[in-house]
Each structure stands twice: as structure tokens, then as C-alpha cells.
Amino acid sequence: MWRCPPGLLLLLLLAGQGALGDRRGRWRRELAPGLHLRGIRDAGGRYCQEQDMCCRGRADDCALPYLGATCYCDLFCNRTVSDCCPDFWDFCLGVPPPFPPIQGCMHGGRIYPVFGTYWDNCNRCTCQEKGQWECDQEPCLVDLDMINAINRGNYGWQAGNHSAFWGMTLDEGIRYRLGTTRPSSSVMNMNEIYMVLDPGQVLPTAFEASEKWPNLIHEPLDQGNCAGSWAFSTAAVASDRVSIHSLGHMTPVLSPQNLLSCDTHHQQGCRGGRLDGAWWFLRRRGVVSDNCYPFSGHERDEAGPAPPCMMHSRAMGRGKRQATARCPNSHVHANDIYQVTPAYRLGSNEQEIMKELMENGPVQALMEVHEDFFLYQGGIYSHTPVSLSRPERYRRHGTHSVKITGWGEETQPDGKTLKYWTVANSWGPSWGERGHFRIVRGANECDIESFVLGVWGRVGMEDMGHH
Structure with missing residues (x-):
């Protein structure tokens, strides 16, 4: 298991700042469109940790499926901060991730903003500020338990x-x-x-x-x-x-x-x-x-x-x-x-x-x-x-x-x-x-x-x- 020394980490992060526009040599690995927008869609997702993957340098097969796209657990991903797996930073590098945690709630594979709603049969569910759902409790006409x-x-x-x-x-x-x-x-x-x-x-x-x-x-x-x-x-x-x-x-x-x-x-x-x-x-x-x-x-x-x-x-x-x-x-x-x-x-x-x-x-x-x-x-x-x-x-x-x-x-x-x-x-x-x-x-x-x-x-x- 390889842990990155803190000095090298800073270099990697700085290099990442410079390399955002540098797509040369990335022909096999186009960035997944909209993978991050404001960061990562399921900030709590455990990807690298579950597979126990942290690869050195650039290893394109060091990747996992991620909400319909692909995310990476190799050090190369850190040059762009945009196609790393959500837990790459805390699991592979031992540092807090460089994006704000998402405000909102997950449902059915997508994130809803605070006060966003969806309907569950006859009940409206609303996303609360602490990231949890609150649903109405009306008896529905079609009641699966009944x-x-x-x-x-x-x-x-x-x-x-x-x-x-x-x-x-x-x-x-x-x-x-x-x-x-x-x-x-x-x-x-x-x-x-x-x-x-x-x-x-x-x-x-x-x-x-x-x-x-x-x-x-x-x-x-x-x-x-x-x-x-x-x-x-x-x-x-x-x-x-x-x-x-x-x-x-x-x-x-x-x-x-x-x-x-x-x-x-x-x-x-x-x-x-x-x-x-x-x-x-x-x-x-x-x-x-x-x-x-x-x-x-x-x-x-x-x-x-x-x-x-x-x-x-x-x-x-x-x-x-x-x-x-x-x-x-x-x-x-x-x-x-x-x-x-x-x-x-x-x-x-x-x-x-x-x-x-x-x-x-x-x-x-x-x-x-x-x-x-x-x-x-x-x-x-x-x-x-x-x-x-x-x-x-x-x-x-x-x-x-x-x-x-x-x-x-x-x-x-x-x-x-x-x-x-x-x-x-x-x-x-x-x-x-x-x-x-x-x-x-x-x-x-x-x-x-x-x-x-x-x-x-x-x-x-x-x-x-x-x-």
C-alpha cells in the first residue's frame, strides 16, 4: 500500500492546477462530461476503498464505473481533480477532498437540492437542510401493504x-x-x-x-x-x-x-x-x-x-x-x-x-x-x-x-x-x-x-x- 509523502502531494495538487487545460496524451481517457460540475455527485461514495485500489502514476485500468461514467484511483487523476473517484483523496492521499461537500439529498441515483422534492405515490418527499428526506405520511389510495x-x-x-x-x-x-x-x-x-x-x-x-x-x-x-x-x-x-x-x-x-x-x-x-x-x-x-x-x-x-x-x-x-x-x-x-x-x-x-x-x-x-x-x-x-x-x-x-x-x-x-x-x-x-x-x-x-x-x-x- 503506497501512501504519498506530504511534499509530493502539494506538488501533485499544484501540477493539477496547471494541467487543467492540458489534454495532450489523454486520448485514451477523455474526461467524462459533467462528471463533477461542482465537485462529486456522491461525496460519500466509497470506490477506491472498496476495491482497495490506489495506483501509482498513470494507470488507465485503475478505474471504476461511477454513476454512468468512469472514475479513477491512480495518481494521474489528481492532475485535473475532475475524474478521481470520490474517496480518492481521503483514502489514497489521506487528505480532505478539494471540493465543497454537496448540499442536498440523494434519491434514485441523482442529487436533489435542499427543499427539492419528489413524489412517492401520493406523498411528497422534501430534501431537508441536513441532507435527509422528509416525506408526508398520507394514506394512499393504492396501498401496497394492503x-x-x-x-x-x-x-x-x-x-x-x-x-x-x-x-x-x-x-x-x-x-x-x-x-x-x-x-x-x-x-x-x-x-x-x-x-x-x-x-x-x-x-x-x-x-x-x-x-x-x-x-x-x-x-x-x-x-x-x-x-x-x-x-x-x-x-x-x-x-x-x-x-x-x-x-x-x-x-x-x-x-x-x-x-x-x-x-x-x-x-x-x-x-x-x-x-x-x-x-x-x-x-x-x-x-x-x-x-x-x-x-x-x-x-x-x-x-x-x-x-x-x-x-x-x-x-x-x-x-x-x-x-x-x-x-x-x-x-x-x-x-x-x-x-x-x-x-x-x-x-x-x-x-x-x-x-x-x-x-x-x-x-x-x-x-x-x-x-x-x-x-x-x-x-x-x-x-x-x-x-x-x-x-x-x-x-x-x-x-x-x-x-x-x-x-x-x-x-x-x-x-x-x-x-x-x-x-x-x-x-x-x-x-x-x-x-x-x-x-x-x-x-x-x-x-x-x-x-x-x-x-x-x-x-x-x-x-x-x-x-
């Missing part, structure tokens, strides 16, 4: 990361991805319509609306970061019901935006709304198709004004209505107004819901969404206890509304039979099972059987011909 806990447990469903939710806090998920206000007690006490099962009538063990009514059951839309499930689930159920009750003569995808922008009486658009108000509007005013009045999305900015209503209708007698404006989408001319009859509430008994669904089409259901539901990827959902051991802020829930389209049952690995509903959500086709989910049936899981609505499309004889 995903692993659910998949390790035997809960009957699989969890995963839905990329649209990455970077959102749990609080934002509850605020922006649901959006149905719990009905008032007077609405919750709405009389239920009882579907009487005929004597001896046995409902099938499995049923899917899209098999009974092919091409009349519409695929899930995506409400984005708009807390408008009240409008999306209402439009979804009405679209299917109008198609079924007109025997396929009308098959509109109805416009959630028409409801979000125009149904403003006690409704909050993309900040939440009530189902009874949505059905009142569909009955009294009607809405156009989604093509005619497309979704404008984006409503995370609390300060932004809600988009104004661009579609109004007027009575034409016999309770029917016609549009008083052209379609907001100028490429579409069909601005027919679709209406429904008054919505009715079903009993909470699963047999009644099943009979209604099988005879008249998909139904709307209110449900309580918990923190683990956002992570659903497939299987038969039920709310898991995985967050019970964590602080309160990791357990959040809010009210959502969805469209039930069918039911079935599945034998579990332990031999038990699990009954489920098939339900369409409004988080787009890449969430869950192609935009749908299955949830335990017959146990009022997450309140899904507590408030279920049906409605009839308003279809006259004249609608059966010309569409």
Missing part, C-alpha cells in the same frame, strides 16, 4: 394496483371517485314494491342481463375524478331499461353529463348528488344520448366552475318532451330526449331483487365503499378487516351507486358455496373485472341490498317504429 395483506389472506378476491388511482390519497379517492349522497330518511322510507314470486317459481342459480337481452345492456363508463356516481349509475340503469322496454327499438347510452350540468336543484354535479333528484329529472325533463352530450370529465379542481347546462327541453304534450338546443357535440344531430316513469324501490330481500332484475332489467343500488374496494381486481368482493390494525385514517368509506346486472354462485376451495351479485361500476373498463365486480349476495354486504331502485323507460307506440 394489497399484499388481502392477497395473502383468504378473502375470496384479489387486490391490485389500478394505475388511474396511483398518486391519489385515500381521502381524494373517497372525495372524487364516489359521489352519491345518502338519501334522506323520507326517501329511505319510500314504500317498497314487492315482487311476488309465483307459487313454485324457482329462480335460476345464475343470471346475466346481457345474456337475456344481448346488445341492450351497455358497458360501464368512467366517471374519472368526478364525484358523480349519482348521475353515472342513474344514466346507466336508464340506458338499459329504455333499451329493454322499447324491445331494442331505442338503445341509447344516456348522458351522465346532461344530468351533471342540468340537474342542479339541490345537486352538486361533480361534487355529489342524490338519486331521487336524478330520477325526478329523468322523468320530468329527460336527457339526451351520451354521443350528443359527452362527458367533460375533469372536476378535481374544487375552485373551477361547473360547466353550464347546454341542453334544455320543452313539453310537447302527452308528457313527452323535445330538445330546445342542438347537441353540445356538433358532429351529432340526434338530440332526442329520453324519459322514464317514476322510479320505484324494491324490497331488500335478495329474491325480490333477483326477480325484478330477471324480468325488467338491471337495477340501481346504493353501496358503502371502503378503502379496500378501490384495490379490487377480481373475485367475489367482501370488505376485509386488513385495515383494522392500522390508525383510524387508513379506514375511510363513502356512499356510491352502481348498477346490478346479474347474479351467480361459486364453489370456494374449501367447498363452501358463495353467492354473488354481478355489478357494473363507473370506474372505466380497466378496473376490476372489465369494469364490473362481483360482491357477496344475500348478506347486505356494504349495504348493497339496502336501497335498490328500478324504473321503466317511457316508451310509447310511436317510439317502437321510427328508431
Whole structure:
């Protein structure tokens, strides 16, 4: 091991000052561009020491890979102070390095200045003055610990990361991805319509609306970061019901935006709304198709004004209505107004819901969404206890509304039979099972059987011909 005598060191350092511009003879060893800028990027890096290298004179193979460049542990490197390894001076020469220590923090192979930030999922990390990171501690909507806990447990469903939710806090998920206000007690006490099962009538063990009514059951839309499930689930159920009750003569995808922008009486658009108000509007005013009045999305900015209503209708007698404006989408001319009859509430008994669904089409259901539901990827959902051991802020829930389209049952690995509903959500086709989910049936899981609505499309004889 060769240590440099102090006198020679001074000469070497002085020689280094003179040799900065002297690149002759360096043809095999061009300086790595920007290797040092203000000195060395990871001042604490142990390179020469780990390899125990300190070579005399000039030895080009006395080098190591260094953050995408090359650094040297031979004495020749010291003539330029720009391609030495970070610990060359203190390890090989026993002196402090000739550059200021870097102010900042390392992350992912680069240095951030003091007060520099990066995002770790939904939390912002900030570089502090002493060179350490401090990160926010918000619970994130996509929580990898929760995903692993659910998949390790035997809960009957699989969890995963839905990329649209990455970077959102749990609080934002509850605020922006649901959006149905719990009905008032007077609405919750709405009389239920009882579907009487005929004597001896046995409902099938499995049923899917899209098999009974092919091409009349519409695929899930995506409400984005708009807390408008009240409008999306209402439009979804009405679209299917109008198609079924007109025997396929009308098959509109109805416009959630028409409801979000125009149904403003006690409704909050993309900040939440009530189902009874949505059905009142569909009955009294009607809405156009989604093509005619497309979704404008984006409503995370609390300060932004809600988009104004661009579609109004007027009575034409016999309770029917016609549009008083052209379609907001100028490429579409069909601005027919679709209406429904008054919505009715079903009993909470699963047999009644099943009979209604099988005879008249998909139904709307209110449900309580918990923190683990956002992570659903497939299987038969039920709310898991995985967050019970964590602080309160990791357990959040809010009210959502969805469209039930069918039911079935599945034998579990332990031999038990699990009954489920098939339900369409409004988080787009890449969430869950192609935009749908299955949830335990017959146990009022997450309140899904507590408030279920049906409605009839308003279809006259004249609608059966010309569409």
C-alpha cells in the first residue's frame, strides 16, 4: 500500500492546477462530461476503498464505473481533480477532498437540492437542510401493504394496483371517485314494491342481463375524478331499461353529463348528488344520448366552475318532451330526449331483487365503499378487516351507486358455496373485472341490498317504429 509523502502531494495538487487545460496524451481517457460540475455527485461514495485500489502514476485500468461514467484511483487523476473517484483523496492521499461537500439529498441515483422534492405515490418527499428526506405520511389510495395483506389472506378476491388511482390519497379517492349522497330518511322510507314470486317459481342459480337481452345492456363508463356516481349509475340503469322496454327499438347510452350540468336543484354535479333528484329529472325533463352530450370529465379542481347546462327541453304534450338546443357535440344531430316513469324501490330481500332484475332489467343500488374496494381486481368482493390494525385514517368509506346486472354462485376451495351479485361500476373498463365486480349476495354486504331502485323507460307506440 503506497501512501504519498506530504511534499509530493502539494506538488501533485499544484501540477493539477496547471494541467487543467492540458489534454495532450489523454486520448485514451477523455474526461467524462459533467462528471463533477461542482465537485462529486456522491461525496460519500466509497470506490477506491472498496476495491482497495490506489495506483501509482498513470494507470488507465485503475478505474471504476461511477454513476454512468468512469472514475479513477491512480495518481494521474489528481492532475485535473475532475475524474478521481470520490474517496480518492481521503483514502489514497489521506487528505480532505478539494471540493465543497454537496448540499442536498440523494434519491434514485441523482442529487436533489435542499427543499427539492419528489413524489412517492401520493406523498411528497422534501430534501431537508441536513441532507435527509422528509416525506408526508398520507394514506394512499393504492396501498401496497394492503394489497399484499388481502392477497395473502383468504378473502375470496384479489387486490391490485389500478394505475388511474396511483398518486391519489385515500381521502381524494373517497372525495372524487364516489359521489352519491345518502338519501334522506323520507326517501329511505319510500314504500317498497314487492315482487311476488309465483307459487313454485324457482329462480335460476345464475343470471346475466346481457345474456337475456344481448346488445341492450351497455358497458360501464368512467366517471374519472368526478364525484358523480349519482348521475353515472342513474344514466346507466336508464340506458338499459329504455333499451329493454322499447324491445331494442331505442338503445341509447344516456348522458351522465346532461344530468351533471342540468340537474342542479339541490345537486352538486361533480361534487355529489342524490338519486331521487336524478330520477325526478329523468322523468320530468329527460336527457339526451351520451354521443350528443359527452362527458367533460375533469372536476378535481374544487375552485373551477361547473360547466353550464347546454341542453334544455320543452313539453310537447302527452308528457313527452323535445330538445330546445342542438347537441353540445356538433358532429351529432340526434338530440332526442329520453324519459322514464317514476322510479320505484324494491324490497331488500335478495329474491325480490333477483326477480325484478330477471324480468325488467338491471337495477340501481346504493353501496358503502371502503378503502379496500378501490384495490379490487377480481373475485367475489367482501370488505376485509386488513385495515383494522392500522390508525383510524387508513379506514375511510363513502356512499356510491352502481348498477346490478346479474347474479351467480361459486364453489370456494374449501367447498363452501358463495353467492354473488354481478355489478357494473363507473370506474372505466380497466378496473376490476372489465369494469364490473362481483360482491357477496344475500348478506347486505356494504349495504348493497339496502336501497335498490328500478324504473321503466317511457316508451310509447310511436317510439317502437321510427328508431
